[in-house]
Amino acid sequence: MILTYRITEPMDDVRENVLSSGVRPLYHPRPDEITVQGVLYALSDPVRLRIFLQLTASDCTKNCTTFLNVVDEPLSKSTLSQHFKVLREAGLIHSERKGVELQNRPRCGEFEKPIAAMIGGILDAYKREQKRSAPKGRTRGR
Amino acid sequence: MILTYRITEPMDDVRENVLSSGVRPLYHPRPDEITVQGVLYALSDPVRLRIFLQLTASDCTKNCTTFLNVVDEPLSKSTLSQHFKVLREAGLIHSERKGVELQNRPRCGEFEKPIAAMIGGILDAYKREQKRSAPKGRTRGR
DNA sequence: TACCATTGTTCGGAATCTTAGAACTATCGG
DNA sequence: CCGATAGTTCTAAGATTCCGAACAATGGTA
Numbered sequence: 221m222i223l224t225y226r227i228t229e230p231m232d233d234v235r236e237n238v239l240s241s242g243v244r245p246l247y248h249p250r251p252d253e254i255t256v257q258g259v260l261y262a263l264s265d266p267v268r269l270r271i272f273l274q275l276t277a278s279d280c281t282k283n284c285t286t287f288l289n290v291v292d293e294p295l296s297k298s299t300l301s302q303h304f305k306v307l308r309e310a311g312l313i314h315s316e317r318k319g320v321e322l323q324n325r326p327r328c329g330e331f332e333k334p335i336a337a338m339i340g341g342i343l344d345a346y347k348r349e350q351k352r353s354a355p356k357g358r359t360r361g362r
Numbered sequence: 363m364i365l366t367y368r369i370t371e372p373m374d375d376v377r378e379n380v381l382s383s384g385v386r387p388l389y390h391p392r393p394d395e396i397t398v399q400g401v402l403y404a405l406s407d408p409v410r411l412r413i414f415l416q417l418t419a420s421d422c423t424k425n426c427t428t429f430l431n432v433v434d435e436p437l438s439k440s441t442l443s444q445h446f447k448v449l450r451e452a453g454l455i456h457s458e459r460k461g462v463e464l465q466n467r468p469r470c471g472e473f474e475k476p477i478a479a480m481i482g483g484i485l486d487a488y489k490r491e492q493k494r495s496a497p498k499g500r501t502r503g504r
Numbered sequence: 505t506a507c508c509a510t511t512g513t514t515c516g517g518a519a520t521c522t523t524a525g526a527a528c529t530a531t532c533g534g
Numbered sequence: 535c536c537g538a539t540a541g542t543t544c545t546a547a548g549a550t551t552c553c554g555a556a557c558a559a560t561g562g563t564a
Contacts, residue, residue: 255491256411260402260405263406264403264406266399269399285540295523295524296523296524296525297524297542298524298525301542320540322541334486337486338486338487339483340483341484342484344479344480345480346399349397425511427511437553438553439513439554440514440555441553443511444552446512447513459559462509462512463511
């Protein structure tokens with residue numbers, strides 16, 4: 221996906237300008253800065269697609285750790301952190317620091333019309349696909 | 363995107379089974395084998411998205427060489443070949459050998475409903491985005 | 505049949521991206 | 535202040551992607 225989507229600079233550069241505050245501020249693009257290509261790239265990864273789906277499905281905000289087991293093999297914290305950054309900088313989710321954790325929610329309400337329609341189509345198709353492959357003897361309850 | 367989308371085996375393995383016919387047969391998934399994830403991955407690359415858009419825009423088939431300059435920097439033949447393979451194996455295009463060249467066309471008519479809607483949404487949003495960014499002193503004609 | 509031009513594929517190495525573990529920052533609760 | 539928790543950054547290993555070069559298949563021409 222090339223450098224087109226490297227939005228943030230190395231930490232050293234940041235510290236120089238911000239006089240060492242420690243944590244990098246969270247970057248969120250404006251709705252009109254959200255691109256088709258950026259969204260497709262963000263959702264082209266199975267982990268990120270599932271995270272985004274689950275965030276849109278439930279109406280509440282969720283922290284990152286919630287998704288450590290979003291796919292079969294458990295992910296490392298650092299990988300997850302990276303995935304959230306990609307989703308955030310593509311404009312798909314909003315993240316807010318709340319105490320020690322990060323509250324993440326989808327930005328569905330903010331998308332411009334065509335982007336909103338596109339994302340709706342993606343989520344819809346994905347949900348149907350899931351529904352079709354899942355229903356094999358699901359043990360109800362525990 | 364991991365090996366999930368490595369559909370074809372190394373050439374040596376192929377030759378063993380096919381008793382050295384030379385060219386690998388072109389793999390096309392059935393419509394019901396086309397996945398959301400596969401499509402998103404295929405279109406997450408700027409080159410492939412543009413190729414696909416241009417194939418759907420014009421109604422005719424096009425060979426690979428046509429797209430050597432689909433983005434600013436000209437691509438190499440080998441890279442282009444790889445991109446077409448990805449689009450084909452994701453189920454987005456159909457390729458047919460016709461003499462010395464490959465005729466490529468989008469498979470739009472074949473997609474299952476949800477996938478078709480998803481792809482429609484993507485292309486629509488992408489077209490609008492292009493339209494918005496392009497209109498700066500376009501020299502009409504030559 | 506031999507030869508050459510054209511189109512696309514495969515191979516191999518360099519460049520780039522992704523991942524995970526370790527070290528680190530920041531916040532909250534005793 | 536100390537320990538526990540949640541995320542981030544760094545770095546090195548592993549995977550992908552890209553290109554040039556060599557190759558394969560077809561078609562035309564002699």
